[in-house]
Amino acid sequence: MAPEGDDTFYVLSPVPHLGHDNGVNWATEAEPYRQKMLKMLEERLLPGLSSRVTESLVFTPETFRDVYLSPFGAGFSMEPRILQSAWFRPHNISEELPGLYLAGAGTHPGAGVPGVIGTAEVLATLVPDAPPRRAVPADFPMAAE
Ligand SMILES: Cc1cc2nc3c(=O)[nH]c(=O)nc-3n(C[C@H](O)[C@H](O)[C@H](O)COP(=O)(O)OP(=O)(O)OC[C@H]3O[C@@H](n4cnc5c(N)ncnc54)[C@H](O)[C@@H]3O)c2cc1C
Structure with missing residues (x-):
């Protein structure tokens, strides 16, 4: 910028x-x-x-x-005090509402881009009717890095 x-x-x-x-x-x-x-x-x-x-x-x-x-x-969403960090954060499969799945900084494992992307990736394997994950096409720019 x-x-x-x-x-x-x-x-x-x-x-x-x-x-x-x-x-x-x-x-x-x-x-x-x-x-x-x-x-x-x-x-x-x-x-x-x-x-x-x-x-x-x-x-x-x-x-x-x-x-x-x-x-x-x-x-940074919920304050990451010990009892609100990692496993203690709201889990990715909601325990309160069946069929509700959570991803992002306010859920397990917590804030930070790598964690948030990780949570989304894990979630994609947990949601029962999510479409199967597609492999990254070989000609996609990031695949070569
Ligand atoms: C100043 C700062 C610096 C940071 N630096 C780093 C760093 O160097 N490295 C790192 O890994 N992480 C860093 N982070 C943390 C990282 O940015 C966050 O953990 C991450 O962006 C959270 O992603 P998320 O998708 O959960 O939420 P967000 O990125 O906050 O996205 C949530 C989105 O939902 C939107 N939204 C909210 N309510 C509604 C609604 N009702 N309807 C529609 N949209 C809604 C919001 O406007 C927002 O766009 C930093 C955070 C801050 C604040």
């Missing part, structure tokens, strides 16, 4: 979700928080960073709530 000679860079800073009335007013807090992150990075890791930033885009939990419909604006 960056113009020729420039680069993109992002910072992921965990913050509280919007549940439990945690009181963060992102309309007023987002910019000071961004500045704080920039200052910290500049002091500890990337001297001169702020003078080189030409465009900046900040996502807050409100962005995750409003744009991605994520409950409480969580960026």
Whole structure:
């Protein structure tokens, strides 16, 4: 996305979700928080960073709530505390509704693109009436890699 000679860079800073009335007013807090992150990075890791930033885009939990419909604006679905991680996450075959199958970051095994793709692949073998998985055609670009 960056113009020729420039680069993109992002910072992921965990913050509280919007549940439990945690009181963060992102309309007023987002910019000071961004500045704080920039200052910290500049002091500890990337001297001169702020003078080189030409465009900046900040996502807050409100962005995750409003744009991605994520409950409480969580960026990673359910918090991966020990009792909500791996096997303890909702299983891929629903135990509550027969015929309901779940895939994605909020289910077993958890967040992250490899895990999410893995969960979908496993699920494709578990759903009883899913069509058989097709082999990747030899001329498909990724097959050669
Ligand atoms: C800032 C950030 C950085 C990350 N970095 C990495 C990384 O470097 N490597 C990595 O492996 N993983 C990373 N992850 C995690 C990874 O992005 C997620 O685990 C993964 O995208 C989850 O995939 P998913 O399909 O379960 O959900 P999502 O990708 O969130 O897709 C769910 C989709 O459903 C849509 N949706 C929600 N409700 C409805 C509705 N009612 N109707 C229709 N559509 C709806 C949403 O808008 C969204 O498009 C990162 C996540 C974040 C937030």
